[in-house]
Amino acid sequence: MDLKKINKFQTENNIEIIENLIKINGGYITSKILTDLGIHRMYLKIMLDKHMIEKVNRGIYISKETIEDSFFTFQLRYPKVIFSRFTALYFYGLTEIIPYNFDLTMDNNYHVDKINKNHNIIRCKKEFLNLGLTEVKTPYGHKVKTYDRERCICDIIKYKNKLDLEQVKKSVKMYLKDKNKDLIKLSEYSNIMGINKEVMEFVGMYNE
Secondary structure, three states: OOHHHHHHHHHHHHHHHHHHHHHHOOOEEEHHHHHHHOOOOHHHHHHHHOOOEEEEEOOEEEEOOOOOOHHHHHHHHOOOOEEOHHHHHHHOOOOOOOOOOOEEEEEOOOOOOOOOOOOEEEEEOHHHHOOOEEEEEOOOOOEEEEEOHHHHHHHHHHOHHHOOHHHHHHHHHHHHOOOOOOHHHHHHHHHHOOOHHHHHHHHHHHOO
16 A cells, blocks of 8 residues: 555544544544544644534534534633532523623632633632532533532622622522422531521521
C-alpha cells in the first residue's frame, strides 16, 4: 500500500473513532479527550473543514446534529466550577428564574480567567465546598456538577439580603411542596453551616 493510501486509511479510521466518541459523549468531543487517547488534534480541523462538527468553545466541539447545551459546555470549559443557588434550583424546578447568567460556586483558591462577568461568582471555603455536592442532568440530558436541594435552600436563605428576597421566598415555598424535600438533611446542613436558627425560622414561616 502506497503512502497516500496509508494516510487516507489513517485519516478515515481516526475520524470514525472520533465519530464513535461523539456518540458516546452525547454529541460532544473535546481536544483533551483526543490527546488522552493519543489521537492528533488535526483530525478535528479536518472534520471542521468537512462540516462534520462545530466548534462551540475553546477545545470543545459538537456534531452537526447536536443542539448545544450551554450548561454542559460551560462545565467542560470550567470543570471545577459548581452550579449553585438559583441556577441549581432551576434544574430541580424550584425557581422561576431562567438562568441566562449562572450562579457558580468555586473554591477560594480556584482562579479562572475569562468567565463572563455577568455570571455570579460565589467563593466558598474549602470545608463547605463539597457539602451537598451532586450531579444532575441538564434539560438536554447531560450531567453537570451542582448542589442538592437542601444546600441550595441553605445558601439562598443565608444570603437572602443580597438576593431577590421575593424569589428566595418563592423557592422556599416551592421546595416545601416538593415531594423530594428532606427537612432532616436541611437541618443537618444548616447546622454544619452555622445558620440552623435562621434557616428553620425562615422555613417555618412558609411550612403549611
